[in-house]
Amino acid sequence: MPYEPVIGMEVHVELNTASKMFCGCSAEAFGTPPNTHVCPVCLGMPGTLPVINEQAVRYTVMTGLALNCTVQEHNVFARKNYFYPDLPKGYQISQYELPLCQDGYLTIDVGDGHPTEAGQARRVRIRRVHLEEDTGKLTHVDGYSLIDFNRAGVPLMEIVSEADIRSAEEAYAYVTRLRQIVRYLGVSSGDMEKGAMRCEVNLSLRPVGSDEFGTKVEVKNLNSFRSVRNAIAYEIERQTRLLEAGKPVTQVTMGWDEAAGVTREQRSKEEAHDYRYFPEPDLPPLNLEPAWIEAVKGSLPELPDAKRDRFMANYGLSRYDADVLVEDRAVADYFERAVRVAGDTINPKLVANWVTGELFRRMNETATAITSVKIKPEDLVALIRMVKGGTINQPAAKETFGVMWETGRPPQEIVEERGLKQISDAGELAGVVAQVIADNPDPVAQFKAGKETIIRFLIGQVMKATRGKANPQLAEQLLREQLQSNE
Numbered sequence: 079m080p081y082e083p084v085i086g087m088e089v090h091v092e093l094n095t096a097s098k099m100f101c102g103c104s105a106e107a108f109g110t111p112p113n114t115h116v117c118p119v120c121l122g123m124p125g126t127l128p129v130i131n132e133q134a135v136r137y138t139v140m141t142g143l144a145l146n147c148t149v150q151e152h153n154v155f156a157r158k159n160y161f162y163p164d165l166p167k168g169y170q171i172s173q174y175e176l177p178l179c180q181d182g183y184l185t186i187d188v189g190d191g192h193p194t195e196a197g198q199a200r201r202v203r204i205r206r207v208h209l210e211e212d213t214g215k216l217t218h219v220d221g222y223s224l225i226d227f228n229r230a231g232v233p234l235m236e237i238v239s240e241a242d243i244r245s246a247e248e249a250y251a252y253v254t255r256l257r258q259i260v261r262y263l264g265v266s267s268g269d270m271e272k273g274a275m276r277c278e279v280n281l282s283l284r285p286v287g288s289d290e291f292g293t294k295v296e297v298k299n300l301n302s303f304r305s306v307r308n309a310i311a312y313e314i315e316r317q318t319r320l321l322e323a324g325k326p327v328t329q330v331t332m333g334w335d336e337a338a339g340v341t342r343e344q345r346s347k348e349e350a351h352d353y354r355y356f357p358e359p360d361l362p363p364l365n366l367e368p369a370w371i372e373a374v375k376g377s378l379p380e381l382p383d384a385k386r387d388r389f390m391a392n393y394g395l396s397r398y399d400a401d402v403l404v405e406d407r408a409v410a411d412y413f414e415r416a417v418r419v420a421g422d423t424i425n426p427k428l429v430a431n432w433v434t435g436e437l438f439r440r441m442n443e444t445a446t447a448i449t450s451v452k453i454k455p456e457d458l459v460a461l462i463r464m465v466k467g468g469t470i471n472q473p474a475a476k477e478t479f480g481v482m483w484e485t486g487r488p489p490q491e492i493v494e495e496r497g498l499k500q501i502s503d504a505g506e507l508a509g510v511v512a513q514v515i516a517d518n519p520d521p522v523a524q525f526k527a528g529k530e531t532i533i534r535f536l537i538g539q540v541m542k543a544t545r546g547k548a549n550p551q552l553a554e555q556l557l558r559e560q561l562q563s564n565e
């Protein structure tokens with residue numbers, strides 16, 4: 079019997095506010111000396127009181143709006159009670175019945191793992207986006223454990239989807255899209271390897287065509303995009319094997335072991351009521367003014383989909399090029415700065431070709447982010463202009479680009495210094511062409527006998543004689559003229 083996976087995701091995103099959720103401590107936790115960003119509030123000392131971080135609320139509302147959610151005007155923080163060594167208060171301040179944002183959706187593209195024209199857009203509904211505080215971090219060493227509270231109290235946004243995801247690929251597309259959006263909004267680094275984004279999935283199988291839900295298994299410890307995809311693929315296979323053997327799937331929490339490539343059973347999941355949620359007595363209800371919500375809405379930057387559509391409409395880019403360029407907001411900004419500098423003189427498609435071609439190739443080879451690229455957009459445009467105007471040819475352009483990449487110097491200077499200017503002067507090139515014809519009697523005879531393609535060889539000889547500086551179109555034109563006239 080064929081089975082269909084039913085997948086929901088919970089994604090925790092650390093917000094990059096300056097201070098923590100309920101105190102003035104720095105919210106910078108990754109890579110900081112342990113227990114240096116702490117105070118009586120985030121250490122849960124008796125008698126201390128929390129104060130809500132407005133920026134964290136704003137960031138969460140921004141995210142909710144970007145995910146097409148309804149923003150709740152009346153919000154209540156809830157106390158989630160449980161005992162764990164990384165939780166100094168013995169409870170976590172979270173939201174339960176009244177989250178900041180609810181009922182949204184995220185559109186994902188599912189092609190062949192590639193943003194192609196044939197990619198299919200799918201909507202994954204968002205159930206809620208709420209705000210809570212992060213816990214401390216435990217490090218288990220031989221025989222004892224270490225605790226760092228720098229992360230305790232860092233604002234943490236939780237995004238919960240409905241169980242609308244149907245494959246490992248879709249889950250992958252969903253989390254990469256979420257990361258793209260939080261990065262566009264500037265609310266989080268979205269770095270999974272630094273723990274700024276953490277995923278959990280719940281997954282069940284049901285016979286294709288059925289509307290009922292099977293038994294749900296939760297998978298935690300998904301610390302990279304790759305592990306999201308791999309863990310889901312593994313769980314689908316494991317549960318299919320059980321069902322096909324007539325065995326039941328048990329409701330458990332699994333952890334993903336990336337090194338071994340398997341899920342392993344963890345402690346059995348507490349039920350919601352075990353947390354004894356109740357309204358947080360130390361915080362008043364949080365009421366958001368409609369005007370404030372509108373102001374946040376008005377402050378949202380252009381989001382990836384809108385930017386892609388605009389790039390296609392305004393610059394005549396293909397869907398693929400537009401997708402690739404908007405993937406990272408900084409890349410899109412770089413491209414647009416170049417296009418603005420180019421004005422009407424260069425087709426934006428040509429600028430896109432250079433960015434997604436040479437520039438991306440170098441960036442990938444050297445793992446360089448666009449923000450660290452030394453070539454200024456205006457210099458890239460100057461280079462393209464020199465090629466277009468015939469000042470330099472393609473090989474010279476590549477050489478110039480290489481030096482620009484290393485040094486960040488403007489192309490005019492490099493071309494001058496290295497003598498890369500193309501010989502576009504017919505008088506200057508005519509002598510070289512005559513010499514090439516004299517030196518190559520056999521190919522010349524073949525050309526005259528009708529072997530048209532041999533002209534490429536003769537052009538090559540001209541390029542060689544000029545050390546690559548001849549304008550190839552001019553070389554071909556002169557060759558044909560001279561070969562015809564001395565027939």
Ligand SMILES: [Zn+2]
Pocket residue numbers: 098101102103115116117118119120121231
């Ligand atoms: Zn603190």
